[in-house]
Amino acid sequence: MGCAASGKTTLAKLLSTKLKCKLIHLDDIFWKRKYDKKRDLKECKKLMKEKIKNKKWIVEGIYTNWVEDSLKKADLIIFLDVHLGVVSYRILKRYFSRKLNGSKVKETLKDNLRIIKLMHNWRRRPEEHPKSYRKALKPHLNKVVFLRNRKEVKKFLERL
Numbered sequence: 001m002g003c004a005a006s007g008k009t010t011l012a013k014l015l016s017t018k019l020k021c022k023l024i025h026l027d028d029i030f031w032k033r034k035y036d037k038k039r040d041l042k043e044c045k046k047l048m049k050e051k052i053k054n055k056k057w058i059v060e061g062i063y064t065n066w067v068e069d070s071l072k073k074a075d076l077i078i079f080l081d082v083h084l085g086v087v088s089y090r091i092l093k094r095y096f097s098r099k100l101n102g103s104k105v106k107e108t109l110k111d112n113l114r115i116i117k118l119m120h121n122w123r124r125r126p127e128e129h130p131k132s133y134r135k136a137l138k139p140h141l142n143k144v145v146f147l148r149n150r151k152e153v154k155k156f157l158e159r160l
Contacts, residue, residue: 001077005090007082015058022054023060
C-alpha cells in the first residue's frame, strides 16, 4: 500500500518474482476497462474475495475501501510512506516519460498536478481523507511494515 508513485508496483513485482507468488493488481479489479469504466464496490469486494482464495498472493494498489478481506488474511502489509517530494517528482517524471515516448496518455498535466495536490492535502490531514490508510490499517498494525525510501526497501528485500 501507499500513495501514487510510491513504488508499490515495482516492489510488488520484485516480491512476486522472489517469493513465486501470484501478483494481484487492484487496478485490474477496480477498472472494468482500464481507466475508463469502473466496477461498483460490491463487485470489487466479490472479485477480491475470489483472488485471495489462493494460499500465496501479493496485492498491490492504492484502494482501501474494499480490500479489508485481503488485509485480514495477509501475513504482512507493507506501507510505502515515501517523501512527498519524491512522489511528486515520480508522478511528473512518469507523465512526461509517457508523453515523450508517444504513449497514448489519457491524463493531462493538470490531472497529474491535481494528484500531487491531493497527496499533499492528504498528508497534512490524513484523517479527513475518505480512503484513509490510517483507518484501514489500524486493526492490522501488528503486521504492518513501513518503508520510507529505497534504502529501507533494499534492506527489507535483502532480509527475505
